[in-house]
Amino acid sequence: MSNGKTYLGVDIGGTSVKLGLVDEQGVIRYSEAYDVAFDRYETPILKTVLKSMKLFLAEHEVTEQELAGIGVSATGGIDTVNGVVIGSAGHIQNWEGSRIKDEMEKTFHLPTAVLNDANAAALGEMWIGAAADHRNVIVMTVGTGVGGGIIVDSKILLGANGLAGEIGHIVINNDGELCSCGNHGCLEHYGSTAALIRRVRDAASCGKIILSEEHEVNGRFIFSEAKKGNVVMLELLDSWIDDIASGLVGLVHIFNPELILIGGGVSAQKELFIDRLREKVMAGCMPHFSKYLELKAAELGNDAGLIGAVYYCIQQNDLVCDK
Numbered sequence: 001m002s003n004g005k006t007y008l009g010v011d012i013g014g015t016s017v018k019l020g021l022v023d024e025q026g027v028i029r030y031s032e033a034y035d036v037a038f039d040r041y042e043t044p045i046l047k048t049v050l051k052s053m054k055l056f057l058a059e060h061e062v063t064e065q066e067l068a069g070i071g072v073s074a075t076g077g078i079d080t081v082n083g084v085v086i087g088s089a090g091h092i093q094n095w096e097g098s099r100i101k102d103e104m105e106k107t108f109h110l111p112t113a114v115l116n117d118a119n120a121a122a123l124g125e126m127w128i129g130a131a132a133d134h135r136n137v138i139v140m141t142v143g144t145g146v147g148g149g150i151i152v153d154s155k156i157l158l159g160a161n162g163l164a165g166e167i168g169h170i171v172i173n174n175d176g177e178l179c180s181c182g183n184h185g186c187l188e189h190y191g192s193t194a195a196l197i198r199r200v201r202d203a204a205s206c207g208k209i210i211l212s213e214e215h216e217v218n219g220r221f222i223f224s225e226a227k228k229g230n231v232v233m234l235e236l237l238d239s240w241i242d243d244i245a246s247g248l249v250g251l252v253h254i255f256n257p258e259l260i261l262i263g264g265g266v267s268a269q270k271e272l273f274i275d276r277l278r279e280k281v282m283a284g285c286m287p288h289f290s291k292y293l294e295l296k297a298a299e300l301g302n303d304a305g306l307i308g309a310v311y312y313c314i315q316q317n318d319l320v321c322d323k
Ligand SMILES: [Zn+2]
Pocket: 168, 169, 179, 180, 181, 182, 183, 186, 188
């Protein structure tokens, strides 16, 4: 073990849990992932996670006395005050109602802080990632869904019970299609990678674009076709980026951030995605909002949640110590 405090970071996703020993500088010393969906969640995820944590600590010969706390990033709606799962957008059985904070504190006798994975990722980026040294940041993750976190004066915006930052469910089209949340016209339904793929498939089904069977339609394929100059693909990308920009422009006018970070696999597409999105967002904002605004790709990738959860735990412990 290194000098200084060490924290256990826990990032609970729908298919696996990632565990990591993280130091006070945000550096992950060791990390490992364990499957949580092996029996389709018949074994509750939390039970699997607790078991994996014991195993992980034993394998690395770390005792709970050597740790300063546990930071947990978890999928779904998290009541951050009580550390309980209160919503499960992915409809994972045996997950809603999980008392993460209580169970971990009871098992490991360590202060535990829990927050939603998108909010954790945003904090991770602010601690040691692309948003370091920034105080007002909007982080949007574009993947199978659209998630996000809003940082105001260096603190993650949690709202009344920890659910704030669900930026994928901003309505951008009142007459729009049904979203997984039950509402119509949400940004997530138009701006996720899944939505981009759906747009390409729709274009293929009405003959605007020819897809050969050997091609798996995914983000990588769509961007590689666009790079080759495929006009229909470029148009589809353009209207997809327009929709993402609409959501971000609204957020800029509410929160007046100095930085927007875009995460998710597609954020690696600089020219065809990040640069164009920046142009559209800047063009849509009132000039005094865009003057000092930056938009770029996030940096931490899959580690952001784990690191951010540890940072949240440190922030919470500091608050306790200040009292
Ligand atoms: Zn929605």
